Amino acid sequence: MSRRPAARSSSAAPSRRCAVYTRVSTDHGLEQDFNSLDAQREACAAYVKSQAHEGWVLAHGRYDDGGYSGASLDRPAVQALLEAVRQRRIDVIVVYKVDRLTRSLADFAKLVELFDAHGVSFISITQSFNTTTSMGRLTLNMLLSFAQFEREVTGERIRDKIAASKKKGLWVGGVVPLGYKVVDRKLMIDEKEAPIVRLIFERYCKLEQTPINPYRTRRPQNSWRIPRV
Numbered sequence: 073m074s075r076r077p078a079a080r081s082s083s084a085a086p087s088r089r090c091a092v093y094t095r096v097s098t099d100h101g102l103e104q105d106f107n108s109l110d111a112q113r114e115a116c117a118a119y120v121k122s123q124a125h126e127g128w129v130l131a132h133g134r135y136d137d138g139g140y141s142g143a144s145l146d147r148p149a150v151q152a153l154l155e156a157v158r159q160r161r162i163d164v165i166v167v168y169k170v171d172r173l174t175r176s177l178a179d180f181a182k183l184v185e186l187f188d189a190h191g192v193s194f195i196s197i198t199q200s201f202n203t204t205t206s207m208g209r210l211t212l213n214m215l216l217s218f219a220q221f222e223r224e225v226t227g228e229r230i231r232d233k234i235a236a237s238k239k240k241g242l243w244v245g246g247v248v249p250l251g252y253k254v255v256d257r258k259l260m261i262d263e264k265e266a267p268i269v270r271l272i273f274e275r276y277c278k279l280e281q282t283p284i285n286p287y288r289t290r291r292p293q294n295s296w297r298i299p300r301v
Contacts, residue, residue: 099139142175
């Protein structure tokens with residue numbers, strides 16, 4: 073009597089589609105063959121592969137934001153990711169760190185609300201937490217509070233540094249004024265453009281001393297006039 077093949081267990085984990093999101097604040101080094109975005113994606117893909125027994129599979133498509141700040145959600149890749157969430161094409165969002173997705177606590181609250189409404193989980197491979205529990209939400213809020221604090225402190229430090237540099241006469245960037253050039257972070261007179269600037273000031277001084285009456289300007293011969301009533 074032949075035996076029938078054993079049936080597969082019906083308790084196998086269902087397939088969960090995982091999307092990897094990566095971000096860097098500056099575009100420095102993105103031209104390299106293996107940059108920071110690639111490193112983040114490789115680490116996240118390895119984590120997804122390690123959870124294959126849970127039914128995790130890597131979804132198609134890449135969601136990479138190179139040279140975008142985490143202060144807002146106005147980023148092309150994150151908007152494409154949110155659209156995929158609304159269309160229920162993603163079950164799990166995997167990031168390298170929480171601040172890669174956002175550094176704003178208010179934006180994160182909106183994201184969590186959207187994820188919960190569509191049954192999407194959020195995983196950071198370097199920070200162990202679970203968004204389905206109250207303790208996990210508390211941990212995330214604390215991490216994002218520190219991330220937002222770090223961003224604000226960094227902005228204040230940069231603004232103070234720029235103000236101090238301006239007081240010392242150092243050029244901090246931007247469009248160089250006409251008649252000047254930057255030498256060792258200082259504005260120096262450009263002898264090639266200096267005559268143009270001097271001519272502008274001379275003409276301005278002459279025209280300023282000449283009184284101009286706008287009511288005495290000559291009207292063109294073919295100008296249109298309003299007929300009197």
